[in-house]
Amino acid sequence: MFDVIKKLKFFFKENALQYTFSFIALGLGNLCAVLIPYIVGMIIDDIVNGIMNTQRLQMYSIVFIALIILTYLLDFSWVFGLFSGAYKLQKQMRSKMMRHLLRMRAPYFERFRTGDLMARGTQDIRTLADTAGYGMEVLMTSTVYLGVLVTMMGITVSWALTAATILPLVPMIYVFRKKGAEIDERYETAQKSFSKVNEDVLEMVDGTRVIRAYVKEEDFIKKFKKQTEDLYNKNNLVAKTGAVFGPTVKIFEGLSVVVALSYGSFLVASGTLTVGNMIAFQLYLGMTIWPIIAVSELILILRQGSASMRRVEEIMDATDGLVLDGQEDITEVKDIQFNQFNFRYGSSESVNLENLDLDLEKGKLLGIVGKTGSGKTTLIRQLLNQYPIGTGSFDMGEFAYQQYQDPALRRMIGYVPQDHVLFSRSVRENIAFGKKEATDEEIMASIRNASFEDDLKKMERGLDTLIGEKGMSISGGQKQRISIARALIKDPQILILDDSLSAVDAKTEQNIIENIQKVRKNKTSIITTHRLSAVKQADEIIVMDNGKILERGTHDELIRQKGWYYEQFLRQEIKSNETDVKGEVK
Numbered sequence: 001m002f003d004v005i006k007k008l009k010f011f012f013k014e015n016a017l018q019y020t021f022s023f024i025a026l027g028l029g030n031l032c033a034v035l036i037p038y039i040v041g042m043i044i045d046d047i048v049n050g051i052m053n054t055q056r057l058q059m060y061s062i063v064f065i066a067l068i069i070l071t072y073l074l075d076f077s078w079v080f081g082l083f084s085g086a087y088k089l090q091k092q093m094r095s096k097m098m099r100h101l102l103r104m105r106a107p108y109f110e111r112f113r114t115g116d117l118m119a120r121g122t123q124d125i126r127t128l129a130d131t132a133g134y135g136m137e138v139l140m141t142s143t144v145y146l147g148v149l150v151t152m153m154g155i156t157v158s159w160a161l162t163a164a165t166i167l168p169l170v171p172m173i174y175v176f177r178k179k180g181a182e183i184d185e186r187y188e189t190a191q192k193s194f195s196k197v198n199e200d201v202l203e204m205v206d207g208t209r210v211i212r213a214y215v216k217e218e219d220f221i222k223k224f225k226k227q228t229e230d231l232y233n234k235n236n237l238v239a240k241t242g243a244v245f246g247p248t249v250k251i252f253e254g255l256s257v258v259v260a261l262s263y264g265s266f267l268v269a270s271g272t273l274t275v276g277n278m279i280a281f282q283l284y285l286g287m288t289i290w291p292i293i294a295v296s297e298l299i300l301i302l303r304q305g306s307a308s309m310r311r312v313e314e315i316m317d318a319t320d321g322l323v324l325d326g327q328e329d330i331t332e333v334k335d336i337q338f339n340q341f342n343f344r345y346g347s348s349e350s351v352n353l354e355n356l357d358l359d360l361e362k363g364k365l366l367g368i369v370g371k372t373g374s375g376k377t378t379l380i381r382q383l384l385n386q387y388p389i390g391t392g393s394f395d396m397g398e399f400a401y402q403q404y405q406d407p408a409l410r411r412m413i414g415y416v417p418q419d420h421v422l423f424s425r426s427v428r429e430n431i432a433f434g435k436k437e438a439t440d441e442e443i444m445a446s447i448r449n450a451s452f453e454d455d456l457k458k459m460e461r462g463l464d465t466l467i468g469e470k471g472m473s474i475s476g477g478q479k480q481r482i483s484i485a486r487a488l489i490k491d492p493q494i495l496i497l498d499d500s501l502s503a504v505d506a507k508t509e510q511n512i513i514e515n516i517q518k519v520r521k522n523k524t525s526i527i528t529t530h531r532l533s534a535v536k537q538a539d540e541i542i543v544m545d546n547g548k549i550l551e552r553g554t555h556d557e558l559i560r561q562k563g564w565y566y567e568q569f570l571r572q573e574i575k576s577n578e579t580d581v582k583g584e585v586k
């Protein structure tokens, strides 16, 4: 149960001054509080003994007011100290998690779904922060404060009465231990269900348009209701176990009061205790209610904290399983060579790239075509270091690919993925993402090369137009071209367009390809596409089928081979001519 505190030790150490100060303030605050019943006892004994006068009353009043002011200041200090520490922990853990996630690659995100990661990054980290804030308060209250109270009861009133009063509380510890373990298990199950709800929400928000188009709202609502009901039931179980703690405390506390009253009265009657002692004892006993409840709170919060810690550790300790130990720097990409190269995804039954031989000279344009699922993107992913590198040889210049440092490799590549990712920022910021210090002239040049200039002119705020969630919605073709401009501005050694021209018309596609060829002399470019016109000018085109290279050559050579490429080209030409005849945009 205390393992969560052990695991948070690094944080308590880092903020040792803040926690020490808070604990001292909390201890002193508690001490001030326990002095009050002691003084009340003295006042009552003064009255009973007939020695109370104005002077003594004034003195008691001043001490009371001083204690109240001091308690206020001390309480403020520790509450602020502990709870600001909790926020600091949240901030730190979230930044750490974000750094970890940004380092992870594809296999990691196949293992943990976005909704699950969000649940762990929000609610579980908040639970951990509660442990560092409220948890520390109840830890101190249930140990130091309770200890001070019991000591005061023993020293100032009677050890015998104190022992007799505490005895009925012992069986309570057994109940707490048993229920604590139950809370741990139930809370973890509830958190898993919360992750699932998060995943469903994300999927629904993302897919709203498709859900509505297929009139599947009711199905999704039903499924979501079932999931939220499951979460409700599991949280209910947590609440049910948690609810046992409060009444249990009250029952045992009640027993203590009965013992205190009966045994206390007997001691007063026998002359061992004064009336003032007896009243002070009752006040102390009343004050132990919160520290004893705090014991139950402590168990609750530490158990929940442990479960959340396990969930956070699971994603922080997990890696994408990809070994990155390359040492070589790279500033220029020379030839890229694959030799008898094979690759298979971890979850795939068959080989996804098979006996691949490919020699891509520096500065050349390579076209990759082939049926869907033939392995085009898989080959690109190897270049992007997104999955484990396959077997056989894969060299870049003088070294094997794995011998290079991963960040250095990524700096060499400008990548336009199939699924365009634009940030909810301005057009300028989205494009300058590829080159931080880019001037507006450079941004405009890459916009022209990506054939986005005319579209930009129609945007009222030009480069400052906000796109994405908070800004205007833009078409698929516009998204593709902003993504291309972002890659072009980086002027990378290798430019990769992965089916990135599918949403633009044939004329725009032609312009973009010509611009790319113009601005990327002596730099390598790779284009995967379904539309063969996009790679007509490539220095080499490979046709992939089932992870293998089926045909290769220039456009003219492939046409002469009269294979898949030839047939596909004819088909696409006929289609394009038909479109022309109909007078539609080419």
Ligand SMILES: Nc1ncnc2c1ncn2[C@@H]1O[C@H](COP(=O)(O)OP(=O)(O)OP(=O)(O)O)[C@@H](O)[C@H]1O
Binding pocket: 345, 346, 347, 348, 352, 370, 371, 372, 373, 374, 375, 376, 377, 378, 379, 499
């Ligand atoms: N992450 C993955 N895990 C397991 N198998 C995968 C994964 N990604 C792709 N595959 C499989 O690998 C094969 C090649 O897929 P790939 O995405 O490379 O095809 P592609 O030629 O790019 O297709 P498309 O033209 O439709 O984009 C397919 O059979 C696909 O199902």
